[in-house]
Amino acid sequence: MAATKQLEKTSDSPRLDAEVLLAHSLNKNRTWLITWSDRELTEPEILNFEKRLTRREKGEPVAHITGSREFWSLDLQVSKDTLIPRPETELIIEKILEQYAQSSDIKVLDLGTGSGAIALALASERPGWEITATDKSAAALEIANRNAQQLNLNNINFIHGNWFEPFENPSSENLLFDIIASNPPYIPDQDPHLSQGDVRFEPMSALASGKDGLNDIRQICQLASKHLKPGAMLIIEHGFDQKEELHNIFMHSGYKNISQYTDLTKNPRLTSGINL
Structure with missing residues (x-):
């Protein structure tokens, strides 16, 4: 051909x-x-x-040319304002569903939702769960909202704001979550891969985070405990070479029962911890 x-x-x-x-x-x-x-x-x-x-x-990425990408068997709209959902991110969905298989009354927060991939996948599997999804990009939230409408998923509340900013007012003091999940930026600012391949066309704010790529992850880990119920879980996607750093960040932030998971290519991909 x-x-x-x-x-x-x-x-x-x-x-x-x-x-x-x-x-x-x-x-x-x-x-x-x-x-x-x-x-x-x-x-x-x-x-x-x-x-x-x-x-x-x-x-130009195929997903940008077609305007869509499949994630968790869902056809999602994407744009230049959103990160293109990757297969490895499906591991977050798998682990959450495994660990909360019998739970029906669950509140989930998806930080930096982008196209809505994580929130939409969980909403499709657990229609009884109450899911909140945030993003600092209004354009990305518009795409996520549109995806939810097209998929007829009504148990997601989309909120504009960076990380935990939307919950820092007095009216949010009693809003605690059972699960906080995030696929944040985790690539170092000067990583040469940022100027190669498909990522050249994706929003830099969704990809890079400081000299070692961990600025946003540190911030999320430090602040998440205030928004988690006792015994609730924080789960974060990260780079394949950041396993040790993630374990240390979770440990120093006070999380217990820290677990780390590999993706289908056997690369370290997720770290989770329990809030006490």
């Missing part, structure tokens, strides 16, 4: 990218492509497809 070869220098998955872009150009799914593989494209369809291929060849 010529389109696959065209994307080989840009993409780690050129065939998949080409198929997704062709399906999007035709307003079909990939199953349709397989079923009707011998169908010839019209001239307008070819031009439409070639425009998308050119954008991808220049490095």
Whole structure:
């Protein structure tokens, strides 16, 4: 397939990218492509497809070209204002559902929700849970709200604000959560990967956080205990090479029963702790 070869220098998955872009150009799914593989494209369809291929060849993420990304089997809208949901973030959903499998009356806070991926996945699995999702980007919250509406998920309250700022007024003093989850920025500011691949097109504020990448994580860990019930859980995604630092941050912030989890590639990916 010529389109696959065209994307080989840009993409780690050129065939998949080409198929997704062709399906999007035709307003079909990939199953349709397989079923009707011998169908010839019209001239307008070819031009439409070639425009998308050119954008991808220049490095633009497939999710930005199609305007969507699948996460936890949910089709989510994304934009240049949101981080593109990654498969490894699904581990947060798995661990929360495992540890709270029998719980029905749970209050969850998703910090820095972006497209709403974590909050929406939990809401789809636990419609009885009360979920709050915050983000400092009004544009990102608009996307998250739109995703919730399209998925008919009504148990999420979206709030504009940076980390815990929305809960620092007197009326929020009694609002405590059973779970606080976050996929915060954790890449060092000067990391060369920030100028490579898909991340070049994503919001820097959702990616980088200080010299060692841990500024936001430190802030979240230090402040979260004031917003967690006794015995409640804080769970955070982080870089594969930050396991030791995360354990120390959680320990020095006073959390107990600290647990760390690896993703499907066996890389350290999550750290959780219990608030006393």
